[in-house]
Amino acid sequence: MAKLFQRPKSMFDVSTHYCPGCTHGVIHRLVAEAIDALGIRGRTVGIAPVGCAVMAYNYIDCDFQEAAHGRAPAMATGIKRVRPDLMVFTYQGDGDLASIGMGEIVHAANRGEKFTTIFVNNAIYGMTGGQMAPTTMPNQRTTTSPFGRKTEEVGMPIRMAELLATLKTPGYITRQTVIKPKYIQKAKKAIERAFVYQMENRCFSFVEVISTCPTNWGMTPKDAVQWAEDVLLPYYPLGDKKTPESEVADGQVAAAGAA
Amino acid sequence: MSKVLMKGNEAIAEAAIRAGCLNYFAYPITPQSEVAEYLSWRMTEVNGVFLQGESEVAVSYMIFGAAGAGVRVFTTSSSPGISLMSEGISYLCGAQLPAVFVNIMRGGPGLGGILPSQADYNQATRGVGHGDCRLLVMAPASVQEAAEMVMMAFPLAEKYRNPVMLLGDGLIGQMMEPVEFPDHLKSEPSNKDSWATNGIDHRNGTTRNLVRSLFLDPEALNNNNLMLRAKYERMKAEEVRFEAYNTEGDYKVLIVSYGTMSRVCKTAINALKGQGIEVGLIRPQTLFPFPDVAIREAAAKPSCRIVLSIEMSMGQMVDDVERCLHGVRPVEWYGKCGGEVPTPEEIIDLVKASV
Numbered sequence: 373m374a375k376l377f378q379r380p381k382s383m384f385d386v387s388t389h390y391c392p393g394c395t396h397g398v399i400h401r402l403v404a405e406a407i408d409a410l411g412i413r414g415r416t417v418g419i420a421p422v423g424c425a426v427m428a429y430n431y432i433d434c435d436f437q438e439a440a441h442g443r444a445p446a447m448a449t450g451i452k453r454v455r456p457d458l459m460v461f462t463y464q465g466d467g468d469l470a471s472i473g474m475g476e477i478v479h480a481a482n483r484g485e486k487f488t489t490i491f492v493n494n495a496i497y498g499m500t501g502g503q504m505a506p507t508t509m510p511n512q513r514t515t516t517s518p519f520g521r522k523t524e525e526v527g528m529p530i531r532m533a534e535l536l537a538t539l540k541t542p543g544y545i546t547r548q549t550v551i552k553p554k555y556i557q558k559a560k561k562a563i564e565r566a567f568v569y570q571m572e573n574r575c576f577s578f579v580e581v582i583s584t585c586p587t588n589w590g591m592t593p594k595d596a597v598q599w600a601e602d603v604l605l606p607y608y609p610l611g612d613k614k615t616p617e618s619e620v621a622d623g624q625v626a627a628a629g630a631a
Numbered sequence: 632m633s634k635v636l637m638k639g640n641e642a643i644a645e646a647a648i649r650a651g652c653l654n655y656f657a658y659p660i661t662p663q664s665e666v667a668e669y670l671s672w673r674m675t676e677v678n679g680v681f682l683q684g685e686s687e688v689a690v691s692y693m694i695f696g697a698a699g700a701g702v703r704v705f706t707t708s709s710s711p712g713i714s715l716m717s718e719g720i721s722y723l724c725g726a727q728l729p730a731v732f733v734n735i736m737r738g739g740p741g742l743g744g745i746l747p748s749q750a751d752y753n754q755a756t757r758g759v760g761h762g763d764c765r766l767l768v769m770a771p772a773s774v775q776e777a778a779e780m781v782m783m784a785f786p787l788a789e790k791y792r793n794p795v796m797l798l799g800d801g802l803i804g805q806m807m808e809p810v811e812f813p814d815h816l817k818s819e820p821s822n823k824d825s826w827a828t829n830g831i832d833h834r835n836g837t838t839r840n841l842v843r844s845l846f847l848d849p850e851a852l853n854n855n856n857l858m859l860r861a862k863y864e865r866m867k868a869e870e871v872r873f874e875a876y877n878t879e880g881d882y883k884v885l886i887v888s889y890g891t892m893s894r895v896c897k898t899a900i901n902a903l904k905g906q907g908i909e910v911g912l913i914r915p916q917t918l919f920p921f922p923d924v925a926i927r928e929a930a931a932k933p934s935c936r937i938v939l940s941i942e943m944s945m946g947q948m949v950d951d952v953e954r955c956l957h958g959v960r961p962v963e964w965y966g967k968c969g970g971e972v973p974t975p976e977e978i979i980d981l982v983k984a985s986v
Binding site: 413414415417419426429433434439446447451453454455475 | 654656680689694695696702722828832839843
């Protein structure tokens with residue numbers, strides 16, 4: 373009988389430490405599947421963030437560096453500039469990328485550094501116990517916004533994919549999600565496409581992945597999936613915001629490609 | 632080998648290339664921006680990598696990434712920029728990565744000034760970053776010495792798998808002096824396949840390498856720190872460098888001074904010699920490890936009555952001078968901040984007043 377489904381070769385044979393209903397496991401898997409499909413494990417370097425995925429290197433089997441909080445895009449720049457033949461990816465959460473690391477990701481994207489960023493957006497800080505993130509929704513309760521995010525005090529959530537897509541430098545900027553199987557198939561294709569752009573030495577690639585955090589949202593995994601679909605997806609629309617082929621003029625983002 | 636007249640900053644830049652370091656990431660800051668300006672074209676001549684990063688914070692992690700990928704890499708900055716790199720330097724120490732940093736010191740604290748200072752001594756010699764980290768710190772007193780120390784820094788960083796820092800000041804960076812880049816200081820990069828993330832295939836291997844500084848298990852973290860400590864103890868045993876100037880005779884005063892300040896002291900010492908007053912000088916060339924024994928032995932000379940720590944700060948190296956003397960002689964500090972370099976006349980007056 374043929375084996376139809378198995379652990380990707382580029383994943384260690386261990387259980388992860390992630391919470392029930394966390395999407396890191398799925399996203400790790402999609403990255404590992406892309407590495408396997410493209411046969412690039414031998415020249416891939418991953419960069420783990422500070423966040424729940426700080427130990428992504430315990431699960432994905434390739435060369436890895438552990439970054440300081442927010443600095444992965446700078447490290448990726450260093451690696452890629454001195455060894456352009458290596459396939460480099462960063463894997464970052466919303467605190468890492470959209471808060472402390474905002475400068476690094478914007479400048480790396482703007483320089484068109486040829487690495488791939490996987491941005492896990494679950495609208496909250498996971499590892500540190502559920503504080504507000506730049507991506508936290510209006511009125512969403514977190515441990516540092518116990519009365520709900522008050523946008524008149526701290527502003528609206530930041531949409532990273534759209535922000536990076538406004539940069540004139542060509543890039544592949546897309547938003548996906550893995551909260552249901554129908555979305556996972558598209559996310560898988562997008563992640564693989566991102567790595568292919570890197571293999572072609574084409575451009576910076578960025579895959580934002582809307583994710584769940586049942587533990588810190590205070591929901592069951594099932595409710596978390598529904599809340600993500602009902603509340604996050606309308607604010608964070610899925611789809612390609614920019615591809616190397618599309619044009620950007622005067623801050624307008626071309627509606628390019630299907631989700 | 633021919634000597635060339637070069638500005639200190641440019642000599643530092645060229646020395647790195649002669650040392651086989653073809654990768655440079657940096658951010659402009661006075662008084663060392665000439666390094667980046669020079670390398671922005673010179674690196675293209677040697678097919679090297681030059682990138683002006685968006686901040687010193689970002690640059691320190693570009694250094695980390697490149698060092699982790701197993702190549703020689705360096706950066707230059709000045710005091711406030713080094714502060715921004717302090718976290719990155721801590722990470723480099725924790726992950727045991729070789730890299731070279733050059734601090735062309737300017738006045739502080741805060742935005743301070745753009746003129747020379749020696750007020751980052753404590754920062755540099757205590758490892759710059761958080762945790763139990765140390766840097767091997769070298770202090771040049773001339774453009775030639777700066778070039779040689781840069782060339783030495785890369786194999787030293789690889790020997791210890793630790794960042795190495797050159798501590799210069801705005802005068803060293805800006806002045807022009809003859810310089811040559813000695814062949815005997817050239818070196819081959821070490822083999823980094825046992826730890827670098829340079830690609831599994833590149834190593835003809837099967838297992839991946841992990842560059843990290845997180846050890847959540849207390850025993851593992853303690854072990855990492857014990858390993859780092861052993862390296863720093865080895866530095867103390869093997870890497871102390873200093874110059875002894877006019878210490879053969881019976882001097883009443885011993886000066887401890889480094890970098891630009893030491894040159895002014897030498898001028899004063901020569902003038903005082905002409906007046907029949909003997910003064911000795913120990914010039915540390917490594918600030919970490921500090922030349923404890925050399926200073927204590929020089930101070931213990933029966934004729935010596937007092938030790939003067941002369942530095943362009945409000946008194947930082949003086950603490951190390953006191954520490955290593957074990958009370959054998961009294962110590963006084965003299966210094967100036969703001970960017971004015973004390974004159975030989977000031978030093979002469981200081982020496983006469985102290986005996």
